Amino acid sequence: MFRKMLIGAALPAAVLCASLSAWADDTASQAFIKKAIQGNLAEIAAGGLAQQKAAADEVKQYGQLLQTDHAAANEKAMTAAKTLSVDAPTEPDSAQKSAYQKLSGETGTAFDRDFVMMMVDDHKQAIALYQQEASANDAASQYAKDALPTLQDHLAKAETLEKSLPVTTGSAPANPPSMAATAPAEPAPTQTASAETPQQGAPFPGANSFTEGQARSRIASAGFGNVSGLKQDDKGIWRGTANKDGKTVNVALDYKGNVVAQ
Numbered sequence: 001m002f003r004k005m006l007i008g009a010a011l012p013a014a015v016l017c018a019s020l021s022a023w024a025d026d027t028a029s030q031a032f033i034k035k036a037i038q039g040n041l042a043e044i045a046a047g048g049l050a051q052q053k054a055a056a057d058e059v060k061q062y063g064q065l066l067q068t069d070h071a072a073a074n075e076k077a078m079t080a081a082k083t084l085s086v087d088a089p090t091e092p093d094s095a096q097k098s099a100y101q102k103l104s105g106e107t108g109t110a111f112d113r114d115f116v117m118m119m120v121d122d123h124k125q126a127i128a129l130y131q132q133e134a135s136a137n138d139a140a141s142q143y144a145k146d147a148l149p150t151l152q153d154h155l156a157k158a159e160t161l162e163k164s165l166p167v168t169t170g171s172a173p174a175n176p177p178s179m180a181a182t183a184p185a186e187p188a189p190t191q192t193a194s195a196e197t198p199q200q201g202a203p204f205p206g207a208n209s210f211t212e213g214q215a216r217s218r219i220a221s222a223g224f225g226n227v228s229g230l231k232q233d234d235k236g237i238w239r240g241t242a243n244k245d246g247k248t249v250n251v252a253l254d255y256k257g258n259v260v261a262q
Contacts, residue, residue, distance in 0.1 A: 029140035123155035202258035205235035
């Protein structure tokens with residue numbers, strides 16, 4: 001779950017949600033438990049990083065919670081792996097390591113916001129993966145069932161943190177590989193645009209470094225609720241729907257941080 005710890009998306013996407021195709025010779029349950037172990041190891045590392053680099057005490061405390069809970073979860077995952085005759089991984093995968101290195105280059109409030117946004121996105125995807133596995137009937141599915149309440153608690157706490165942290169500017173991670181070759185229509189400035197007061201002519205096309213979670217948070221900070229269906233179009237603009245003033249509207253977020261209802 002350290003999204004950008006396995007996941008792709010600039011800092012890649014959901015830790016426990018990375019593709020299982022890498023374990024082509026394994027059963028679905030064996031592949032799941034391997035990724036679960038790597039996800040636990042990545043979360044333990046992420047939690048330690050948060051304790052070292054976070055500016056806010058509550059983010060440091062959340063990092064400690066991740067370390068404690070995922071260390072305990074990994075013991076259970078290792079037991080399930082043994083039952084399933086799985087050669088358990090001993091470290092996060094390469095994408096998770098890369099994400100860790102990228103996040104480790106941030107500090108202070110920028111680190112806090114990017115880390116918490118990652119945790120929100122990654123836990124949502126991890127929960128979906130675990131729920132799918134929980135429908136089976138073996139050691140891996142039992143592990144998934146037992147772990148779900150903790151993952152859901154982590155998500156709830158991360159969402160609470162996300163709402164409490166100040167909106168920072170210019171702190172989004174580097175562009176994901178799929179967007180790296182897309183040059184902005186004009187040089188991307190430090191984000192000075194207010195989410196509440198978009199610049200005239202917005203949304204502007206250009207390489208968008210906002211992750212989905214960051215885009216959702218930015219749109220919410222502009223006064224929109226129930227943000228959903230976010231997808232980046234071919235111009236780098238995040239588009240989706242949201243509620244405002246009792247109505248459902250189309251909403252867009254450009255690379256400068258402008259939020260526009262359309």
